[in-house]
Amino acid sequence: MPTMFDRIWDRHVVTTLGDGWDLLWLDRILLHDLSGGRALREVAERGLRVAEPSRVFATPDHAVSSAPGRTAATFPRGAQLLDSLRRNCAEQGVRLFDLGTRENGIVHVVAPEQGIVLPGATLACGDSHTCTNGGVGAVAFGIGSSELTQALATNCLPQRRPGTFRIRFEGTRAPGVTAKDIILHAIGRFGAAAGTGMALEYAGSAVRAMSVEERLTLCNLSIEMGARVGMVAPDDTTFQYLAGRSFSPKGALWDRALADWRGLPSDPDARFTRDETISMADVAPQITWGTSPEQVAPINGSVPTLEQARSPAESEAWRAALDYMGLEPGQKLAGTKVDWVFIGSCTNSRIEDLRAAAAVLGGRKRAEHVTAWVVPGSEAVKAQAEAEGLHRLFLDAGFEWREPGCALCVAANGESVPPGARSVSTSNRNFVGRQGTGSRTHLASPATAARSALEGAITDPRA
Amino acid sequence: MTPFSSVTGPAAPLLAANVDTDVIIPIQALVGTGKDGLGGQAFARLRYRADGTENPDFLLNQQPWRGTPILLAGENFGCGSSREGAVWALMGMGVRCVIAPSFGDIFHANCFQNGLLPVRLPMEAIRRIAALSGANGLTTVDLERRVVIAPDGEAIPFEVDSRKREALLEGLDDIALTLRHAESIAAFRDRAQTERPWQ
Numbered sequence: 046m047p048t049m050f051d052r053i054w055d056r057h058v059v060t061t062l063g064d065g066w067d068l069l070w071l072d073r074i075l076l077h078d079l080s081g082g083r084a085l086r087e088v089a090e091r092g093l094r095v096a097e098p099s100r101v102f103a104t105p106d107h108a109v110s111s112a113p114g115r116t117a118a119t120f121p122r123g124a125q126l127l128d129s130l131r132r133n134c135a136e137q138g139v140r141l142f143d144l145g146t147r148e149n150g151i152v153h154v155v156a157p158e159q160g161i162v163l164p165g166a167t168l169a170c171g172d173s174h175t176c177t178n179g180g181v182g183a184v185a186f187g188i189g190s191s192e193l194t195q196a197l198a199t200n201c202l203p204q205r206r207p208g209t210f211r212i213r214f215e216g217t218r219a220p221g222v223t224a225k226d227i228i229l230h231a232i233g234r235f236g237a238a239a240g241t242g243m244a245l246e247y248a249g250s251a252v253r254a255m256s257v258e259e260r261l262t263l264c265n266l267s268i269e270m271g272a273r274v275g276m277v278a279p280d281d282t283t284f285q286y287l288a289g290r291s292f293s294p295k296g297a298l299w300d301r302a303l304a305d306w307r308g309l310p311s312d313p314d315a316r317f318t319r320d321e322t323i324s325m326a327d328v329a330p331q332i333t334w335g336t337s338p339e340q341v342a343p344i345n346g347s348v349p350t351l352e353q354a355r356s357p358a359e360s361e362a363w364r365a366a367l368d369y370m371g372l373e374p375g376q377k378l379a380g381t382k383v384d385w386v387f388i389g390s391c392t393n394s395r396i397e398d399l400r401a402a403a404a405v406l407g408g409r410k411r412a413e414h415v416t417a418w419v420v421p422g423s424e425a426v427k428a429q430a431e432a433e434g435l436h437r438l439f440l441d442a443g444f445e446w447r448e449p450g451c452a453l454c455v456a457a458n459g460e461s462v463p464p465g466a467r468s469v470s471t472s473n474r475n476f477v478g479r480q481g482t483g484s485r486t487h488l489a490s491p492a493t494a495a496r497s498a499l500e501g502a503i504t505d506p507r508a
Numbered sequence: 509m510t511p512f513s514s515v516t517g518p519a520a521p522l523l524a525a526n527v528d529t530d531v532i533i534p535i536q537a538l539v540g541t542g543k544d545g546l547g548g549q550a551f552a553r554l555r556y557r558a559d560g561t562e563n564p565d566f567l568l569n570q571q572p573w574r575g576t577p578i579l580l581a582g583e584n585f586g587c588g589s590s591r592e593g594a595v596w597a598l599m600g601m602g603v604r605c606v607i608a609p610s611f612g613d614i615f616h617a618n619c620f621q622n623g624l625l626p627v628r629l630p631m632e633a634i635r636r637i638a639a640l641s642g643a644n645g646l647t648t649v650d651l652e653r654r655v656v657i658a659p660d661g662e663a664i665p666f667e668v669d670s671r672k673r674e675a676l677l678e679g680l681d682d683i684a685l686t687l688r689h690a691e692s693i694a695a696f697r698d699r700a701q702t703e704r705p706w707q
């Protein structure tokens with residue numbers, strides 16, 4: 046009666062180290078420009094080599110400009126990082142999806158899209174949103190720089206097995222409710238630390254009905270609940286998504302893989318450390334009002350009053366968050382003036398996200414005072430969107446159509462939301478200064494972001 | 509890795525919950541710089557005013573907290589990004605131990621990789637220590653004995669993973685330990701290749 050997580054974990058234990066620790070084998074390691082070059086260099090400096098270079102994939106995304114027509118040189122400090130990544134990948138025989146090539150993009154958009162992450166696999170990357178990749182039924186987790194160096198040098202990591210936390214989303218979602226709204230609602234309900242020390246599994250009828258891209262969005266925010274791992278059991282939807290992708294198995298190997306993958310899901314009587322159910326009837330489109338993803342409310346709702354806090358410490362935290370955000374306790378969220386809109390990031394930059402955003406434009410233009418950016422998650426997404434003519438719709442609406450990368454999700458590439466500006470963003474973190482010093486971030490779905498750009502204010506996309 | 513056995517100092521109370529790694533070190537400080545020299549950027553957004561001068565209201569700019577090796581923190585300290593720069597920056601400003609009720613998982617793992625000790629204590633114990641802390645109220649964290657000694661002499665035991673504790677006491681890192689299992693790794697690799705060649 047194992048859970049899917051435990052089944053996959055058990056398969057990857059090279060040896061147990063005692064005290065709850067296992068030496069875990071890694072099927073895939075992903076690298077990006079911010080830490081990849083340095084980690085590879087450190088392996089070499091120790092007189093070692095990358096143990097399994099064919100399992101390692103690198104793509105620059107964090108510190109690259111998203112300006113139309115950009116090259117590496119557009120952001121010189123990033124160019125140094127990319128240079129180091131290029132040199133070290135070449136030396137160690139690691140595959141690099143370089144800037145401008147067809148496979149380039151945000152690391153967690155690229156891995157599923159290219160069939161690099163597969164059901165039942167273990168995957169590590171020096172980035173906390175590695176949990177995104179669990180959307181296809183893999184155990185994928187973020188690590189720091191030191192662990193990354195170790196992973197590259199040994200293809201293993203000593204890890205302590207986390208507990209398991211299942212959230213079942215049951216029922217049919219109301220029109221206008223997206224995967225982003227569902228996961229933000231869950232974070233609001235359980236809190237930003239609920240998943241600490243846990244691997245999350247999302248299950249239930251609402252998840253079964255989701256596309257793989259929606260499941261990736263769901264898993265993306267696992268770390269915002271504190272969990273390093275988030276996953277969804279693979280099913281026919283997953284298999285159809287993966288079939289024929291560049292690095293997916295082919296032919297007889299695919300058939301063997303498929304037979305194996307069908308046995309991965311948690312047993313019906315599997316026991317989880319924690320088990321919760323959320324009814325879709327309770328979930329409306331969401332938007333954050335504070336500086337932690339748990340500070341979230343239905344979009345037609347209000348900022349809480351300080352009296353609603355569960356403790357004096359929470360009340361104090363809310364006051365600080367509202368001060369920073371320039372909001373009043375109890376105020377209505379809808380109608381709040383917006384200066385910037387960012388549609389992008391490994392949360393919501395896939396083709397379905399761009400379609401959803403484009404669908405609310407209706408031939409209208411963004412409000413005059415709003416700067417609106419669309420940053421596709423990868424070259425493949427960008428090409429697909431252009432083939433469908435979505436870029437035209439965005440450009441006609443006065444949005445900027447930019448080059449793939451993390452861009453305004455993390456502001457590590459010389460681009461940022463100005464101090465004091467209010468932004469509706471489809472990314473995953475509304476932390477103080479995340480989109481630039483003094484920036485005020487409201488997390489929401491692509492439809493909410495696009496609609497808010499048109500109205501120039503936070504707007505319910507259903508209105 | 510820097511070994512850790514014990515530290516003593518005035519424990520600085522930064523008790524807000526969910527202090528994320530973006531707050532501990534802004535990403536811009538990590539683009540194109542190394543591990544060293546990040547101490548000056550730790551908590552940059554709180555520590556400095558817009559014009560770059562020190563913000564006198566920020567606790568760690570005040571005596572006796574400036575340069576203290578011990579931080580007292582709230583729930584979920586170090587949540588968010590995996591950036592190990594958060595640990596390098598804290599260590600760069602002299603912090604060797606953070607005491608909190610809970611930590612972000614990746615930050616917690618990163619601490620042990622560098623010789624920063626994360627100690628979990630209940631919030632009420634942390635508040636008690638905070639109330640007694642000051643220039644004349646020093647706290648000691650002793651990893652050997654697994655105990656925090658509050659300024660009034662109360663000894664508060666804490667739990668720490670024995671594997672991590674030994675590594676920290678000796679300043680050992682995981683690569684050398686893992687490489688000792690080279691034979692098991694090779695055997696595993698061959699078996700996995702036969703059983704699941706697509707992976």
Ligand code: SF4
Pocket residue numbers: 106107151152153172174390391392450451454455472473
């Ligand atoms: S898009 Fe944002 S969250 Fe995703 S990998 Fe890039 S910086 Fe991290």
